[in-house]
Amino acid sequence: MTREPRRRRGFSPLRDLPVMGWLTALIVVVIAHPFLPAPKWLMLHLLLLGALSHSILVWSRHFADALLRTPERDPTAQRIRLGLHNGGALLVIAGVATDLLPLTAVGAASVAAAALWHGAALVARLRTALPSRFSITVRFYVAASCFLPIGALLGTLLARGFTEVWHERLKLAHAIVNLLGWAGLTVVGTLLTLWPAMLRTRMAEGAERATRRALPLLTAGIVTAAGGAIAGARPLVALGLAGYLAGLGVTAVPMARAAKGKPPASYATWSVLAAVAWLAGSLAVLVAVVAVTPTWPAIGDRFSGITPALAAGFGAQVLLGALSYLVPVALGRGAGPVRVAADTLDRAAAFRVVIVNAGLLVSVLPVPVLVRVLCSFLVFGGLGAFLPLLIIAIRRSRAARRAAGAPAPGDGAAAAQGAAGSPGDRLRRPAAGLAVAGLAVVVLAVASGVALDPGAVSKARAAAEASAEVRATGRTVTARVEARDMRFSPATIEVSPGDRLVITLVNTDDEDVHDLVLDTGQETGRLAPGESARIDVGVVGRDIEGWCSVLGHRQMGMVLHIRATGAGSAPAGGHQHGHGTAGPSGASGDHTAGASGHGSSGASGGGAPGGSGDGAPREDAAARLDFTARPGPGFTPYDPVLRPASEQRLHRYTFRVQEVEREVAPGVTQRLWTFNGQMPGPVLHGKVGDTFEITLVNDGTIGHSIDFHAGSLAPDKPMRTIPPGESLVYRFTATKAGVWMYHCSTMPMSAHIANGLFGAVIIEPEDLPAVDRSYVLVQSELYLGPPGGEADMDKIRAERPDAVVFNGYVNQYDHRPLAARAGERVRVWLLAAGPNRGTSFHVVGGQFDTVYAEGAYLLRPPGDGGSQSLALAPAQGGFVELVFPEPGHYPFVSHAMVDAERGAHGIFKVTE
Numbered sequence: 069m070t071r072e073p074r075r076r077r078g079f080s081p082l083r084d085l086p087v088m089g090w091l092t093a094l095i096v097v098v099i100a101h102p103f104l105p106a107p108k109w110l111m112l113h114l115l116l117l118g119a120l121s122h123s124i125l126v127w128s129r130h131f132a133d134a135l136l137r138t139p140e141r142d143p144t145a146q147r148i149r150l151g152l153h154n155g156g157a158l159l160v161i162a163g164v165a166t167d168l169l170p171l172t173a174v175g176a177a178s179v180a181a182a183a184l185w186h187g188a189a190l191v192a193r194l195r196t197a198l199p200s201r202f203s204i205t206v207r208f209y210v211a212a213s214c215f216l217p218i219g220a221l222l223g224t225l226l227a228r229g230f231t232e233v234w235h236e237r238l239k240l241a242h243a244i245v246n247l248l249g250w251a252g253l254t255v256v257g258t259l260l261t262l263w264p265a266m267l268r269t270r271m272a273e274g275a276e277r278a279t280r281r282a283l284p285l286l287t288a289g290i291v292t293a294a295g296g297a298i299a300g301a302r303p304l305v306a307l308g309l310a311g312y313l314a315g316l317g318v319t320a321v322p323m324a325r326a327a328k329g330k331p332p333a334s335y336a337t338w339s340v341l342a343a344v345a346w347l348a349g350s351l352a353v354l355v356a357v358v359a360v361t362p363t364w365p366a367i368g369d370r371f372s373g374i375t376p377a378l379a380a381g382f383g384a385q386v387l388l389g390a391l392s393y394l395v396p397v398a399l400g401r402g403a404g405p406v407r408v409a410a411d412t413l414d415r416a417a418a419f420r421v422v423i424v425n426a427g428l429l430v431s432v433l434p435v436p437v438l439v440r441v442l443c444s445f446l447v448f449g450g451l452g453a454f455l456p457l458l459i460i461a462i463r464r465s466r467a468a469r470r471a472a473g474a475p476a477p478g479d480g481a482a483a484a485q486g487a488a489g490s491p492g493d494r495l496r497r498p499a500a501g502l503a504v505a506g507l508a509v510v511v512l513a514v515a516s517g518v519a520l521d522p523g524a525v526s527k528a529r530a531a532a533e534a535s536a537e538v539r540a541t542g543r544t545v546t547a548r549v550e551a552r553d554m555r556f557s558p559a560t561i562e563v564s565p566g567d568r569l570v571i572t573l574v575n576t577d578d579e580d581v582h583d584l585v586l587d588t589g590q591e592t593g594r595l596a597p598g599e600s601a602r603i604d605v606g607v608v609g610r611d612i613e614g615w616c617s618v619l620g621h622r623q624m625g626m627v628l629h630i631r632a633t634g635a636g637s638a639p640a641g642g643h644q645h646g647h648g649t650a651g652p653s654g655a656s657g658d659h660t661a662g663a664s665g666h667g668s669s670g671a672s673g674g675g676a677p678g679g680s681g682d683g684a685p686r687e688d689a690a691a692r693l694d695f696t697a698r699p700g701p702g703f704t705p706y707d708p709v710l711r712p713a714s715e716q717r718l719h720r721y722t723f724r725v726q727e728v729e730r731e732v733a734p735g736v737t738q739r740l741w742t743f744n745g746q747m748p749g750p751v752l753h754g755k756v757g758d759t760f761e762i763t764l765v766n767d768g769t770i771g772h773s774i775d776f777h778a779g780s781l782a783p784d785k786p787m788r789t790i791p792p793g794e795s796l797v798y799r800f801t802a803t804k805a806g807v808w809m810y811h812c813s814t815m816p817m818s819a820h821i822a823n824g825l826f827g828a829v830i831i832e833p834e835d836l837p838a839v840d841r842s843y844v845l846v847q848s849e850l851y852l853g854p855p856g857g858e859a860d861m862d863k864i865r866a867e868r869p870d871a872v873v874f875n876g877y878v879n880q881y882d883h884r885p886l887a888a889r890a891g892e893r894v895r896v897w898l899l900a901a902g903p904n905r906g907t908s909f910h911v912v913g914g915q916f917d918t919v920y921a922e923g924a925y926l927l928r929p930p931g932d933g934g935s936q937s938l939a940l941a942p943a944q945g946g947f948v949e950l951v952f953p954e955p956g957h958y959p960f961v962s963h964a965m966v967d968a969e970r971g972a973h974g975i976f977k978v979t980e
Contacts, residue, residue: 086154087126087391088455090118095452108372109164112379116246117157117179120387121216124254125153125186127394128209131258132190135205136197145189153182160220164227172227180217183250187213204280208257211287215249218294236368240305241297243371247378248312249290252347255386256286256319259340263323266337266393269330275322285315302367306358313351320344333499334410335417339389342425346381350374366544366570369602373432380447381428388454395458399465408468412461413454418499422506424450430514439517446513450506538609541566551575551582551595551616554624554815565632569605579789580771580814582621584628586614594618594769596791608632618770620819623861688860689736689852690870695971697734698883705884706746706875710842710897713753713832720761723749725768725812725825729856733871733878733971737856740824741768741812747876748846748901749810749827752778756831758802765795771814776800777943778808778829789814805833806923807899807945816861821903822851823859824876828899828945833920839949840892845874845909847962847972848901867904872967874974881960881974888952888978895949896960902942908963910937911976914950921946937963952978 094114129146133139156178163172190210194203222242226235260279264271289312296304323344332338357370396409427446430439545567550557551574563569573584575595584603585591592601605612614628615621723743730747732738743749752760764774771789779800786798811817812825828846849869853860863869871878888894895918900906916935919927922944927935938948952958958976961968 086122086150087119088458090114090122091452091455094119095448095455108375110161112375113157113161113164115379115387116251116383117160118154120251120383121157121179122150122154123387123391124212124251125150125182127390128212128254128258129186129189131261132193132206132209135202135261136193136200138193138197145185149182149185149189152178152185156180156182160223169224169227173224176220176224180220183213183216183220201276202261204276204283205257205260208253208279208283211283212250212253212257215245215253215290219246219250236364236371237297237300239368240371241294243375243378244290244294244297244308247383248286248293248351251383251386252312253283253286253290255343256282256316258390259319259323259344262390262393263340264326266334266340267326267330267332269326272322272325275326278318278322282315282318285318286312289313289315300364302358302361306355309351309355309358313348313355316344316348316351320348334392335414335420336389336393338417338421339385339392339424342421343382343386343389346377346385346425346428350377350382360542362544363546365546365572366568369570369604372602376444377428377432380451381425384451385424388451391458392454395461396465399462402469404471405465405468409461409465412464413457415457416453416502418502419506420450420453422503423447423509426507426510427513430510435514436517438520439514442513442517443510446510538565538607540568540607544568544570546570546572548572548574549584549628551584551626552577554621554626556584556614556616556626556628559627560629560631562631562633563608565609567608569608569630571603571605572600573603574600577771579791581618581769581791582616582626583618584614585617586612586630588612591617605630619823619858620816620861620864623865624816687854689738689855689857692736692855693733693852693870693878694735695733695871695879695969699731699734699877699880703731703880703883705880706748706877708843708845708875708881708886710751710753710830710844713755713830717757718759718761719752719754720763721750721752722763722765723774724765725772727768732850732852732873732876736852736878738823738850738852739856739858741772741820741858742824743774743827746827747824748848749825751827751844752810752829754802754829754831756802756805756834758831760800760802760829762798763795764790764798766790766792768792772812772820772825773814774798774810774825775813776808776810776829778802778804778806778810778831780804783813787813802829802831804923805831807831807897807947809899809901809943809945811901818864818903819859819861821901822849822864826901828897828901830897833923839895841888842895842897843886844897844899845960845974846876846899846901847872847874847905847907847909848876849873849903849905850878850971864903869905869970871971872905872962873971878971879973885957885975885977888976890952890954890978890980893949893951894976895947897945897947898938898940899945900940900942904942905964905967906939906941906944907967907972908937908939909948910961910963911950912959912961913956914952914958914976916948916950918949919946920948952976955979 094111097111097114156175159171159175159178161175163169163175187210190206190213194206194210197203219242222238222245226238226242229235257279260275261271264275289308289310291308292311293305293308296302296306296308327341332341354371354374357374358367361367361370392413393410395413396406399405399409423446427443427450430443431447435443541564543564543566545563547558547561547569549561549571561569561571571584573582573592573595575582575597577597579597581594581596583592583594584601586603586605588605590603590605592603595601608630610632612630612632614630616626724745726742726745727739728742728745729737729739732740732747740747754760760776760779762774762776764772766772769792771791773787773789775783775787776798779798780803781800786796786800788796790796808829808831810827810829812820814820826846826848828844830844850871850873851859851861851863851868852870873879874881896909896911898907898909916938917927917929917931917933919925919935919938921938921940927933935948938946940946955978958978960974960976962972964972
């Protein structure tokens with residue numbers, strides 16, 4: 069008795085779960101992206117190399133079995149191929165993420181091997197199968213499997229690193245081979261039979277003939293376009309893409325005929341149709357881009373804008389549309405279970421299709437950043453809804469099979485032929501209403517983005533003004549600008565009026581974060597060391613100024629000048645719009661920007677009053693200062709009490725640089741840079757001979773460092789600036805007594821100190837007598853920027869503080885006085901943190917009988933001498949001692965009276 073071949077049952081782990089895993093990983097990355105920014109390549113590879121490629125390997129094999137009527141003989145080989153591909157894809161992603169070329173190469177080789185093995189198995193099926201009218205679909209699969217190994221090789225070369233021009237050419241070839249070859253050919257070949265099955269109609273007359281004619285056109289188009297990109301021949305790229313478009317047009321005719329008799333009416337059909345439309349539309353735009361854009365970096369820049377349309381519009385929609393039709397068939401036979409699963413996956417179909425496609429259309433247009441972000445979330449939300457619906461569909465289908473006693477799930481062959489009774493093409497709710505609701509959500513997202521970022525409109529207007537009244541020349545100028553050591557290099561770019569300018573900013577600094585902001589409102593965003601970004605400035609019609617917006621960097625000289633020069637390109641209208649010209653242009657026919665100089669002459673900041681040197685007028689938080697105001701009832705002052713030093717000789721601390729918005733005066737907030745969320749930072753307390761080990765962790769958004777005056781050591785390594793996300797260990801031994809300052813030493817140091825990164829280290833002198841109470845007061849200045857913003861660098865450089873404070877808050881100890889009793893000895897440790905002003909500490913009604921400054925006693929009992937103040941320059945420290953003679957309120961101030969009147973004031977409340 070012979071046993072029938074075992075049928076494939078339900079969802080098998082190696083076959084189906086990886087798709088859900090890849091899609092889940094993609095959704096997690098997208099959701100986490102605003103908090104932990106992920107590179108675009110990661111999202112693309114999770115979708116295209118992960119989920120889509122796995123599905124191609126699975127379903128093309130089963131379609132081939134069904135169409136050639138050859139049963140699956142070796143399921144183990146298929147499982148190994150899937151494991152080889154998914155493992156390779158993971159290695160590729162890990163290798164690129166860690167910049168380990170051997171890991172990337174091994175992963176790419178694994179992916180290529182799986183694809184070649186897949187193609188060879190299909191060829192073997194073709195040779196042994198009986199003639200079939202649908203064998204052309206399998207030939208599409210074989211052709212597709214030849215392109216993925218080429219794409220894997222190109223991807224490995226990209227990871228190796230090339231010059232910018234070569235990188236863009238290889239990147240375009242890599243995308244053409246993978247998207248149009250591996251994915252595109254598979255999709256086009258499958259739609260020959262799958263499209264009419266999804267529509268529940270007959271195949272259009274001539275569909276097979278059209279598909280056969282299309283294969284040579286599509287294949288030749290891919291080879292020509294990819295080869296042209298590698299060779300640097302733009303006309304060949306345009307010709308190849310146009311040929312591919314022609315092949316799509318040939319196959320579109322029978323698709324349209326099938327849809328004419330039975331229009332799309334389900335999520336699956338509308339999603340697949342939209343995917344094909346995005347593919348054709350994106351290719352048409354890319355043909356135009358390649359034809360009119362003269363440089364490869366500019367082509368790469370514009371292709372980056374098309375990538376989301378190809379990835380989400382084509383790749384994701386064709387994958388989810390096909391799965392929405394195929395999964396119900398794979399889950400189980402019988403009208404009941406199939407209908408239940410299909411209806412579940414078809415929920416809110418019109419709504420999901422509209423928000424995905426309308427949201428994606430808005431996202432690829434030149435809209436404000438916030439609008440693009442909101443619409444992108446809608447797109448991923450519409451696509452991501454597939455996963456929970458899939459889980460529900462699986463559960464409901466199994467429940468329906470158990471309830472009806474239906475047979476076990478069938479194999480994927482039925483999917484290729486179209487399952488009878490599958491009603492997934494029937495909408496259960498009015499499609500028009502859901503479509504309108506989806507469109508309304510997208511419109512609301514656009515309106516919300518504009519409302520939440522009103523400056524986007526003015527930025528767009530400024531960008532438009534930069535090219536106003538100038539006739540476009542049709543030339544594109546590209547410029548590479550490096551950010552390093554508080555300079556842009558080159559610091560000046562010269563272009564002819566009417567030329568389009570594209571800037572690539574590369575942060576070649578070893579430590580610090582930089583960006584580029586133009587007075588048109590365009591910006592790169594913050595770039596960590598080694599990162600790069602592009603700004604398409606557009607057609608240049610006037611001089612444009614740019615700068616690094618990181619606090620203090622512009623004032624340190626990080627300024628970029630774009631000069632519209634050249635008398636031969638006069639703007640339309642007969643006059644130059646802007647600030648005049650800067651001499652002959654360095655731009656030549658090779659479309660590379662002219663540049664002069666390697667640094668700025670040292671801009672001092674400028675900008676509007678109350679600004680921070682970015683040229684944009686804005687509210688100054690100093691306008692809210694009221695030195696007579698009281699803090700709210702929930703106010704907690706900085707704790708000034710100094711606890712006794714530990715008997716341990718090794719002190720370990722972790723200091724985290726954190727950006728926090730907090731009050732610095734009643735009703736006045738600033739975004740401070742802090743050590744452990746405090747301004748000043750934590751007070752360290754020890755004795756001579758103690759060792760301190762501090763782990764500095766940079767949780768901020770720019771580079772920071774730390775410098776402990778209490779230690780004596782070479783600053784090269786322990787005081788180096790570390791980028792966001794990194795850490796270092798700073799270890800020193802206190803060999804001298806005193807009140808020492810610590811602070812961030814990243815340039816401009818004045819800005820980092822003024823914005824909160826400072827604190828005190830107290831190393832007690834030997835035989836320090838005990839006192840009844842011990843307090844620590846650190847005096848510093850506030851240079852207020854906008855409400856909730858950072859310090860104003862122009863005020864810092866001009867030495868114009870808005871407030872002078874003890875322990876980070878205006879007059880806080882007026883409202884929460886320091887306690888003492890009459891007759892008690894009180895010691896006050898003092899540090900003048902600056903960054904610019906010292907102090908003359910005085911207690912009204914009190915006299916100091918002990919004064920210690922910079923490691924030495926100036927006054928000490930016994931003796932009849934006294935002191936009225938302790939004068940300290942910036943970064944100096946000491947302590948004073950006094951005994952209050954009777955109860956009362958004793959103000960303490962900096963006796964530089966203007967500073968006392970702007971916040972350096974407090975009270976000792978002395979009781980019996």
